[in-house]
Amino acid sequence: MRIATYNVNGVNGRLEHVLAWLADTRPDVACLQELKTTDDRFPAAAFEKAGYGAVWHGQKSWNGVAILARGVTPIETRRGLPGDEAGAQARYIEAAVKGVLVGCLYAPNGNPVGSAKYAAKEAWYARFMAHADWLLETGQPVVLVGDYNIMPTDLDVYVPERWRDDALFQPSLKDTYAWLRGRGWTDALRAVFGDEARVYTFWKYWRNSFQRDAGLRIDHLLLSPTLAPRLEAAGVDRHHRAKEGSSDHGPVWIELSR
DNA sequence: ATGGCAGCTTCGAGCTGA
Numbered sequence: 001m002r003i004a005t006y007n008v009n010g011v012n013g014r015l016e017h018v019l020a021w022l023a024d025t026r027p028d029v030a031c032l033q034e035l036k037t038t039d040d041r042f043p044a045a046a047f048e049k050a051g052y053g054a055v056w057h058g059q060k061s062w063n064g065v066a067i068l069a070r071g072v073t074p075i076e077t078r079r080g081l082p083g084d085e086a087g088a089q090a091r092y093i094e095a096a097v098k099g100v101l102v103g104c105l106y107a108p109n110g111n112p113v114g115s116a117k118y119a120a121k122e123a124w125y126a127r128f129m130a131h132a133d134w135l136l137e138t139g140q141p142v143v144l145v146g147d148y149n150i151m152p153t154d155l156d157v158y159v160p161e162r163w164r165d166d167a168l169f170q171p172s173l174k175d176t177y178a179w180l181r182g183r184g185w186t187d188a189l190r191a192v193f194g195d196e197a198r199v200y201t202f203w204k205y206w207r208n209s210f211q212r213d214a215g216l217r218i219d220h221l222l223l224s225p226t227l228a229p230r231l232e233a234a235g236v237d238r239h240h241r242a243k244e245g246s247s248d249h250g251p252v253w254i255e256l257s258r
Numbered sequence: 259a260t261g262g263c264a265g266c267t268t269c270g271a272g273c274t275g276a
Binding site for chain 2: 009010013036037060061110111166168202204206207209216245248
């Protein structure tokens with residue numbers, strides 16, 4: 001069973017890219033972020049035609065998250081995090097799919113550090129941590145998948161020194177990520193690739209970042225203790241990031257037994 | 259320190275992203 005995450009940077013603007021990726025890699029579950037569309041403009045019919053049912057949580061202009069499932073429609077269990085204010089940005093959707101509870105997230109960027117946006121990012125993560133803990137208590141097999149907007153360690157940044165002041169690389173956020181791991185969540189890519197390999201999921205559009213492999217690892221898949229033993233493989237679909245006109249993120253995937 | 263690129267938006271310069 002393959003579960004993938006892909007920050008598409010505009011689901012309508014890049015629909016052909018997303019459909020080509022689905023046809024090429026055939027994930028059982030695909031979590032999408034940065035839809036940049038309202039609910040009524042989400043291309044559900046195109047995904048249906050490609051063999052995927054979907055649940056989605058859109059928003060005008062920015063943000064937006066969706067969960068696709070091959071051959072079935074995910075059973076939505078929640079949209080938004082507990083404690084979100086009314087009218088909050090569309091950054092979380094959760095659904096039961098093929099025996100796994102899938103949380104699809106798009107964490108706030110938070111730049112610049114010290115701004116109201118940064119405070120909102122930390123507040124969002126406080127709600128996310130509480131919900132992640134609640135999910136662990138249920139004992140269900142859960143995967144929390146998406147664009148965390150955190151580089152967890154220096155290994156996850158091509159030149160760490162240049163990112164010290166960035167909102168994606170603040171000690172408190174790295175602590176948050178480490179805290180999640182300490183609570184029992186497994187970082188799937190690190191579990192597969194080890195603690196020395198450089199694995200990136202995002203490359204800026206400019207300065208030939210992708211060609212130089214000047215990347216960041218900010219898209220993550222965290223597995224609950226009940227799910228982690230099923231982890232068999234993981235990877236990044238770099239050949240789709242390499243395509244002309246692609247998102248600045250690459251699709252990231254894991255393979256689970258059964 | 260800055261800028262580089264790209265998508266979105268009551269059509270076009272400004273916001274946001276990372």
